[in-house]
Amino acid sequence: MEQQIVKVKNKRGVRVIPGFGLSMGITLAMLGTLVLIPLASIFISASQLSWEAFLDVVTSRQVVSGYVVSLSCAFFAALVNAVFGLMLAWVLVRYEFPGKRLMDGIIELPFALPTAVAGISLTYLYSDRGWIGALFAQAGIQIAYTRAGITIAMVFVGIPFVVRAVQPVLEKLDRQYEEAAEMLGAGRICTFFRVILPELFPALLAGFGLAFARGIGEYGSVVFIAGNIPNKTQIAPLLIMTKLEQYKYADATAIALVLLVISFLLMLFINSVQLYMQRFGRG
Amino acid sequence: MAQKRQRTYQQDIVGDGILAVQKVREPHTEASGKGIRCGLIGICALFLFVMLVLPLAVVVINALRDGWAAYQEAVMDEYTVRALQLTLFTAVTAVAVNTVFGVFAAFLLSKFYFRGRQILAALIDIPFSISPVIAGLVFILTFGNVGWMGDFLKAHGIRIVFAVPGVVLATVFVTFPFVFRELFPVLNAQGKDEEEAAALMGAGWFTIFRKITFPHMKWALLYGVILCAARALGEFGAVSVISGHLRGKTNTLPLHVEILYNEFNTTAAFAVSSILVILAVLILIARTIVEWKKA
Structure with missing residues (x-):
């Protein structure tokens, strides 16, 4: 009854719950001071750079190779995670077995373990003397201090993203469709x-995107296993760090800005693909 | 690739044409199904063992490699204890700040409809998709010597960068969306009928929150707090940029691990890591308990 009266008055609904102003005020104030204003600084200091200087930094050989290493390793890691994450989600949702919990x-x-700890222990594990690294070393394959090592570290940090993205959807998926498909031959x-x-x-795409984005930005777990050989295994976040240690703030800002834009574009792309799939995917 | 899949599909159709009757009888309990099942579980277990369990084992074994005395010495070291104190202080502050934010933001976005709701939700998620190194960098560009607030802070003798406030701010930034992300889906699914009814009966904001909204979200809140604490305890990239690595002052435990490791003091590095591993395992256990309660 109550609802109907409200609906007649205003199609978008009347705001009857108190506390809108308070919640809005606190949310905006905290978001503004703790996230948005600091984030704006990066754009402010980037705007003080001249275009030539900016291009000079981001197209230098070292920086380009940093982007390439970060992006390619994160992409492969996200692919590996998509495959294993899907498998893990499937096993956890559809099968019953001891030790499932x-x-x-x-x-x-990987969410709970500090990245630095993961970093040093993965490095130990995959170095020539480590348990797994030694096996590969016999075959003449080096993992630590190469891009393979970076990829493994990124797989480590990214795996929960895919599993946790797929799991709830798989749980809700009605088995009738599968049964119908099977009945139909x-x-x-x-x-x-x-x-x-x-x-x-x-x-799956959302999980892939989150794992990809996490891999691009990952620092703690990657920096130890990467070995940081210039132009080979230096990741982009490490370059920002190096520039900061040399007090080259302008260079660091330029590198960070490109990295930010890449992450935003990635998120935008994945969000729009998801929207598209939800609307027209069944076509 | 495409051709191959096409052929499998064709074979499927032909094969099923013949086996259709048998399949209809028992679609889910075939011998091949069991094989796939065991294979998948095996692959997953192996993957988890190699990728997640082995690194944990490495930490424990290496921490105790030089015996219990060496372990104790590394853990009871003055700098380690100070780093642990700073880490715990930072984590508690970050969790407190983000809990307040998460509760209000989740309440706002789930109970009210207003223009720009989606944009606000997207803005809250920003720290999630940003590299932790950049999260540290933005504070240097704001409060550091080169930052636009640098001169003001210097004139008033306030130190944020390369000091404890910077460490806390960077941690808060990185963990910002955690509590909100856990609360929002729960409150959104609950709807706002109950709150509206209470409001129409004359309840004030705090009464509504305490008696209706809070009971719905308490487990999700605890869950968010646990996740937030986990991330805050282990944050490395952002803190590493802004802390300046001053031993005993702005060094958190993960940074202390890095310093020890870079000094080739591997055993001590793993010993200090083991403290973090213990915290991580405790957090996982707490998470599982909350998960049970939630269900």
Whole structure:
């Protein structure tokens, strides 16, 4: 009854709950002072750079190689995570087996374990003397201090993003569709690619995007295993750090600005693909 | 690739044409299904073991490599204790600030509809997609000597960069969306009918929040606090930029680990890491308990 009266008055609904002003004030004040104003500084100090100086910094060989290393390693790591994350989510949602709860808990480990700790222990594990590194060293493959090592560190930090993105969607996915597909004569592979995967794709993409973005920006876990060989295994965040240590604030700002733009474009792209999939994906 | 998939699909159709009757009878309990199941579980277990469990084992084994006495010495070291104190202080502050923000922001975005709601939600998520190094950099560009507030702070003798306030600010920035992200979906799913009813019956803001909204979100809040604490305890990149690595003053535990590691004091580095690992495991256990309660 109450609702109907409200609806007649105003289609968008009347605001009856008190506390709008208070919540809005606190939210905006905190967001502004703690995030937006500091973030604006990067644009302020970037605007003091001349265009030539900016281009000079971001197109220098070292910086370009930093971007390439960060982006390519993060991309491969996100791909690996998409595959294993999907598998893990599937196993955790669809199967019952002993130790499932433990497995579910362990997935969160990269969120809980400090990145620096992960960094030094991965470096130890994959160096020539480490448990896994030694195995590969016998085959003549070096992992630590190469791009493979960087990718592994990024896989480590990114895996929970994909699993946690896919898991809830898979839980809600109605099994009737699969059963219907199977009744209609679709095989396992066909059912997976044509029925299940399209439903999971937006979530999978979101997880991929988050893992990708995290990989691009990751510093703590990567910096130890990367070895930081100039023009080879220097990641972009490390370059920002190096410039700061040399008090070259303008250079650091320029590198950071490009990195920011890349992350924003990535997020924008993934959000729009998701929106598109939700609207027209069934077509 | 495309051709290959096409062929498998065709084979599927042909194969299913023949086996259709059998499949209809028992679609989910075939022997091949069991094989796939065991294979998948095996691959996942192996992946988790190599990627996540082994690194943890490495920390524990290396920390105790030189015996219990060496471990104790590294852990009880004066600088380690100070770093632990600063880390805990930073984490508690960050959690407190972000809890206040998260509660108000989640209440605002889930109970009220206004223009720019989506934009606000996107702005809150910004720290999530930013490199921690950049998060540290923005504070240097704001409060450092080169920053636009640098002169003002210097004139008033306030130190933020390369001091404890900077460490705290950077940690708050990095963990900013954590509590909000846990609360918002819960409050959004709950809807606003109950609050509206209470408001129409004359309840004030605080009564509504205490009696209706809070009971709905308490487990999600605890969950968000745990996640936020985990990230705050372990933050490295942002803090590393802004702390200046002053031993005993602005060194947090993760930074202390880095210093020890770079001094080739590996055992001590792993010993100090083990403190963080213990904290991480405690957090995971707490998380699991909250998850049970929530369900």
